[in-house]
Amino acid sequence: DVKVTQSSRYLVKRTGEKVFLECVQDMDHENMFWYRQDPGLGLRLIYFSYDVKMKEKGDIPEGYSVSREKKERFSLILESASTNQTSMYLCASSFEAPSGPQHFGDGTRLSIL
Amino acid sequence: QKEVEQNSGPLSVPEGAIASLNCTYSDRGSQSFFWYRQYSGKSPELIMFIYSNGDKEDGRFTAQLNKASQYVSLLIRDSQPSDSATYLCAVNPVDSSYKLIFGSGTRLLVRP
Numbered sequence: 001d002v003k004v005t006q007s008s009r010y011l012v013k014r015t016g017e018k019v020f021l022e023c024v025q026d027m028d029h030e031n032m033f034w035y036r037q038d039p040g041l042g043l044r045l046i047y048f049s050y051d052v053k054m055k056e057k058g059d060i061p062e063g064y065s066v067s068r069e070k071k072e073r074f075s076l077i078l079e080s081a082s083t084n085q086t087s088m089y090l091c092a093s094s095f096e097a098p099s100g101p102q103h104f105g106d107g108t109r110l111s112i113l
Numbered sequence: 114q115k116e117v118e119q120n121s122g123p124l125s126v127p128e129g130a131i132a133s134l135n136c137t138y139s140d141r142g143s144q145s146f147f148w149y150r151q152y153s154g155k156s157p158e159l160i161m162f163i164y165s166n167g168d169k170e171d172g173r174f175t176a177q178l179n180k181a182s183q184y185v186s187l188l189i190r191d192s193q194p195s196d197s198a199t200y201l202c203a204v205n206p207v208d209s210s211y212k213l214i215f216g217s218g219t220r221l222l223v224r225p
Contacts, residue, residue, distance in 0.1 A: 043157075043201070043215040058212070090156055101147055102203075102213060104156040 002027045004105035006091050012111045019078040021108050023091030031094045032074035033102060034058075034066065036087040043090070049074055081112045115140045115206045119216035127224050132189040134200050134219050139183070142207030146178055146185045149201040151218065157201055161187060192223045 007022035025032065033048040035058075045058030047066040055066050063085060067075045074093075078085055088109050092102040116139040126132045134148075145164055149157035163169045163176040163185065177186040185204075189196055199218040206214060 040217075042217040045212060048212070100145075101159050101162050103159060104149075107156040 002029075002093070002103040004091055004093050004103055006089075006105040006108050008108050009106060010109050010111075012113060013078075013081050014113055015081060015083060017078075017081045019081050019110070019112075021076040021078075021089055021091075021110070023074045023076070023093075023105055024072050025074075025093040025103075026072065027093065027095065027103075028071065029093040029095050030071075031096075031100075031102075032068065033092040033094075034064075034074065034076045035090045035092065036060070037090055037107075038087050046076065083112050086110060086112045115204075115214050117202055117204050117214045117216040119200075119202055119219045121217060122220040123222045124219055125222045125224060126192050128192060128194060130192050130223075132192045132196065132221055132223070134187040134189075134202075134221065135184060136186070136202030136204075136216055137184045138202075138204045138206075138214075140204070140206040140214075141180075141183060143180075143183075143204045144207060145205040145213075146176070147203040147213065148174075148176060148185075148187045149203060150196075151199045151201055153198075189221075192221075194223045194225050197221055197223045 003026045034046040049055045049068040065077045091105040094100045094102045148161040151157045161176040169176045173190045175188040201218045202216040203213040
Protein backbone atom coordinates (compact mmCIF):
# COMPACT_ATOMS: atom_id res chain seq x y z
CA ASP A 1 0.00 0.00 0.00
CA VAL A 2 1.07 3.53 -0.73
CA LYS A 3 1.92 5.47 2.40
CA VAL A 4 1.94 9.26 2.33
CA THR A 5 2.77 10.75 5.71
CA GLN A 6 2.22 14.36 6.69
CA SER A 7 4.17 15.55 9.69
CA SER A 8 1.29 17.09 11.64
CA ARG A 9 -2.46 16.50 11.80
CA TYR A 10 -3.16 19.81 13.53
CA LEU A 11 -1.05 22.94 13.64
CA VAL A 12 -1.64 26.38 15.11
CA LYS A 13 0.60 29.28 14.12
CA ARG A 14 0.56 33.07 14.35
CA THR A 15 0.27 35.66 11.61
CA GLY A 16 3.64 36.47 10.07
CA GLU A 17 5.33 33.22 11.08
CA LYS A 18 7.15 31.08 8.55
CA VAL A 19 5.43 27.71 8.50
CA PHE A 20 6.77 24.40 7.21
CA LEU A 21 4.53 21.49 6.27
CA GLU A 22 6.31 18.23 5.57
CA CYS A 23 5.23 15.27 3.46
CA VAL A 24 6.99 11.94 2.96
CA GLN A 25 6.02 9.07 0.66
CA ASP A 26 7.45 5.57 0.74
CA MET A 27 6.68 4.31 -2.78
CA ASP A 28 9.46 5.95 -4.77
CA HIS A 29 6.89 8.08 -6.62
CA GLU A 30 8.20 10.69 -9.02
CA ASN A 31 5.32 13.10 -8.58
CA MET A 32 4.16 14.91 -5.46
CA PHE A 33 1.47 17.52 -4.94
CA TRP A 34 0.25 20.03 -2.38
CA TYR A 35 -3.43 21.00 -2.24
CA ARG A 36 -5.57 23.00 0.09
CA GLN A 37 -9.21 22.21 0.69
CA ASP A 38 -11.74 24.76 1.84
CA PRO A 39 -15.54 24.43 2.25
CA GLY A 40 -17.32 25.41 -0.94
CA LEU A 41 -14.06 25.74 -2.90
CA GLY A 42 -13.02 22.12 -3.14
CA LEU A 43 -9.47 20.93 -3.68
CA ARG A 44 -7.10 23.48 -5.17
CA LEU A 45 -3.58 22.71 -6.33
CA ILE A 46 -0.87 24.89 -4.81
CA TYR A 47 2.33 23.35 -6.23
CA PHE A 48 3.53 20.08 -7.63
CA SER A 49 6.87 18.46 -8.28
CA TYR A 50 7.68 15.89 -10.96
CA ASP A 51 11.27 15.23 -9.91
CA VAL A 52 13.84 16.16 -7.31
CA LYS A 53 14.45 19.92 -7.31
CA MET A 54 11.75 20.37 -9.97
CA LYS A 55 8.54 22.21 -9.21
CA GLU A 56 5.66 23.87 -10.98
CA LYS A 57 3.04 26.30 -9.80
CA GLY A 58 -0.50 25.12 -9.45
CA ASP A 59 -3.61 27.25 -9.38
CA ILE A 60 -2.97 29.19 -6.15
CA PRO A 61 0.80 29.48 -5.50
CA GLU A 62 0.76 33.00 -4.07
CA GLY A 63 2.11 33.12 -0.54
CA TYR A 64 3.60 29.61 -0.75
CA SER A 65 6.84 28.01 -1.81
CA VAL A 66 8.00 24.39 -1.93
CA SER A 67 11.15 22.37 -1.60
CA ARG A 68 12.01 18.92 -2.93
CA GLU A 69 15.58 18.02 -2.06
CA LYS A 70 14.96 14.28 -1.87
CA LYS A 71 12.60 12.14 -3.92
CA GLU A 72 10.54 10.99 -0.95
CA ARG A 73 10.04 14.38 0.69
CA PHE A 74 8.07 17.42 -0.46
CA SER A 75 7.79 20.45 1.80
CA LEU A 76 5.30 23.30 1.63
CA ILE A 77 6.40 26.63 3.07
CA LEU A 78 4.18 29.52 4.04
CA GLU A 79 6.61 32.41 3.82
CA SER A 80 4.65 34.76 6.11
CA ALA A 81 1.49 33.12 7.36
CA SER A 82 -1.78 35.02 7.07
CA THR A 83 -5.24 34.25 8.42
CA ASN A 84 -6.56 33.48 4.93
CA GLN A 85 -4.17 30.54 4.81
CA THR A 86 -6.13 28.76 7.53
CA SER A 87 -7.17 25.57 5.78
CA MET A 88 -6.81 21.81 5.40
CA TYR A 89 -3.58 21.05 3.54
CA LEU A 90 -3.30 17.78 1.66
CA CYS A 91 -0.20 16.18 0.20
CA ALA A 92 -0.45 13.56 -2.55
CA SER A 93 1.89 11.44 -4.62
CA SER A 94 1.60 9.45 -7.82
CA PHE A 95 3.82 7.11 -9.77
CA GLU A 96 2.61 8.22 -13.14
CA ALA A 97 1.34 11.70 -13.90
CA PRO A 98 -1.09 12.73 -15.07
CA SER A 99 -2.73 9.43 -15.88
CA GLY A 100 -1.93 7.66 -12.66
CA PRO A 101 -3.99 7.94 -9.49
CA GLN A 102 -2.89 10.27 -6.71
CA HIS A 103 -2.69 8.98 -3.16
CA PHE A 104 -3.28 11.39 -0.32
CA GLY A 105 -1.82 11.79 3.13
CA ASP A 106 -4.04 12.30 6.17
CA GLY A 107 -3.92 16.08 5.85
CA THR A 108 -2.81 18.91 8.11
CA ARG A 109 -5.44 21.22 9.54
CA LEU A 110 -3.61 24.52 9.87
CA SER A 111 -4.97 27.45 11.84
CA ILE A 112 -3.36 30.87 11.59
CA LEU A 113 -4.25 33.18 14.47
CA GLN B 114 -11.53 27.10 -17.69
CA LYS B 115 -11.64 23.34 -17.35
CA GLU B 116 -14.54 22.25 -15.18
CA VAL B 117 -15.75 19.16 -13.40
CA GLU B 118 -19.33 19.36 -12.17
CA GLN B 119 -21.03 17.30 -9.49
CA ASN B 120 -24.35 17.70 -7.74
CA SER B 121 -23.52 18.63 -4.15
CA GLY B 122 -26.38 16.56 -2.73
CA PRO B 123 -27.02 15.17 -0.27
CA LEU B 124 -28.07 12.08 -2.14
CA SER B 125 -30.06 9.99 0.30
CA VAL B 126 -30.62 6.27 -0.32
CA PRO B 127 -31.85 3.46 1.93
CA GLU B 128 -29.49 0.73 3.05
CA GLY B 129 -29.19 -1.99 0.42
CA ALA B 130 -30.13 0.27 -2.49
CA ILE B 131 -27.96 1.29 -5.45
CA ALA B 132 -26.44 4.75 -5.14
CA SER B 133 -25.70 6.51 -8.42
CA LEU B 134 -23.26 9.41 -8.42
CA ASN B 135 -22.66 11.48 -11.54
CA CYS B 136 -19.96 13.78 -12.79
CA THR B 137 -19.67 15.80 -16.00
CA TYR B 138 -16.54 17.40 -17.39
CA SER B 139 -15.91 20.11 -19.91
CA ASP B 140 -12.68 19.04 -21.62
CA ARG B 141 -13.55 16.57 -24.36
CA GLY B 142 -9.96 15.36 -24.58
CA SER B 143 -9.74 14.26 -20.94
CA GLN B 144 -7.91 10.96 -20.52
CA SER B 145 -8.13 9.71 -16.97
CA PHE B 146 -10.98 9.67 -14.47
CA PHE B 147 -10.92 9.00 -10.76
CA TRP B 148 -13.38 8.60 -7.91
CA TYR B 149 -12.36 9.42 -4.35
CA ARG B 150 -14.29 8.92 -1.12
CA GLN B 151 -13.83 11.45 1.65
CA TYR B 152 -15.21 11.00 5.14
CA SER B 153 -15.82 14.15 7.17
CA GLY B 154 -12.55 15.51 8.54
CA LYS B 155 -10.48 12.93 6.66
CA SER B 156 -8.44 12.99 3.46
CA PRO B 157 -9.65 11.67 0.07
CA GLU B 158 -9.25 7.95 -0.50
CA LEU B 159 -9.02 6.55 -4.02
CA ILE B 160 -11.72 3.99 -4.76
CA MET B 161 -11.87 3.69 -8.56
CA PHE B 162 -10.18 4.88 -11.72
CA ILE B 163 -11.19 4.38 -15.34
CA TYR B 164 -9.52 5.26 -18.62
CA SER B 165 -11.69 3.67 -21.33
CA ASN B 166 -15.31 3.98 -22.32
CA GLY B 167 -17.61 1.49 -20.69
CA ASP B 168 -17.89 -0.04 -17.24
CA LYS B 169 -15.28 -1.06 -14.71
CA GLU B 170 -16.30 -3.09 -11.69
CA ASP B 171 -14.54 -3.54 -8.36
CA GLY B 172 -16.57 -5.27 -5.68
CA ARG B 173 -19.67 -3.23 -4.94
CA PHE B 174 -18.40 -0.30 -7.02
CA THR B 175 -18.84 0.25 -10.76
CA ALA B 176 -17.40 3.19 -12.63
CA GLN B 177 -19.03 4.08 -15.95
CA LEU B 178 -17.40 6.33 -18.54
CA ASN B 179 -19.04 7.88 -21.58
CA LYS B 180 -16.56 10.12 -23.36
CA ALA B 181 -18.99 11.11 -26.11
CA SER B 182 -21.39 12.55 -23.54
CA GLN B 183 -18.58 13.68 -21.24
CA TYR B 184 -19.78 12.06 -18.08
CA VAL B 185 -18.49 9.55 -15.61
CA SER B 186 -20.61 7.79 -13.00
CA LEU B 187 -20.05 5.75 -9.88
CA LEU B 188 -22.56 3.10 -8.86
CA ILE B 189 -22.48 1.67 -5.36
CA ARG B 190 -24.47 -1.54 -5.02
CA ASP B 191 -25.90 -2.77 -1.71
CA SER B 192 -25.20 0.61 -0.11
CA GLN B 193 -24.19 0.53 3.54
CA PRO B 194 -24.32 3.28 6.18
CA SER B 195 -20.50 3.17 6.15
CA ASP B 196 -20.64 4.38 2.53
CA SER B 197 -21.99 7.72 3.79
CA ALA B 198 -19.32 10.21 2.73
CA THR B 199 -18.54 12.82 0.11
CA TYR B 200 -17.50 11.41 -3.26
CA LEU B 201 -15.10 13.44 -5.36
CA CYS B 202 -14.73 13.06 -9.09
CA ALA B 203 -11.34 13.99 -10.59
CA VAL B 204 -10.40 14.34 -14.25
CA ASN B 205 -7.14 14.80 -16.08
CA PRO B 206 -7.64 17.35 -18.89
CA VAL B 207 -5.68 16.69 -22.06
CA ASP B 208 -3.40 19.71 -21.82
CA SER B 209 -2.79 19.76 -18.09
CA SER B 210 0.46 17.75 -18.11
CA TYR B 211 0.31 16.78 -14.43
CA LYS B 212 -2.86 18.20 -12.96
CA LEU B 213 -6.12 16.71 -11.92
CA ILE B 214 -9.24 18.83 -11.82
CA PHE B 215 -11.49 17.92 -8.89
CA GLY B 216 -15.21 18.36 -8.65
CA SER B 217 -16.63 19.81 -5.46
CA GLY B 218 -18.09 16.44 -4.46
CA THR B 219 -21.44 14.79 -3.86
CA ARG B 220 -22.46 14.02 -0.32
CA LEU B 221 -24.02 10.55 -0.01
CA LEU B 222 -26.19 9.59 2.94
CA VAL B 223 -27.18 5.93 3.35
CA ARG B 224 -30.15 5.56 5.73
CA PRO B 225 -30.20 2.41 7.92
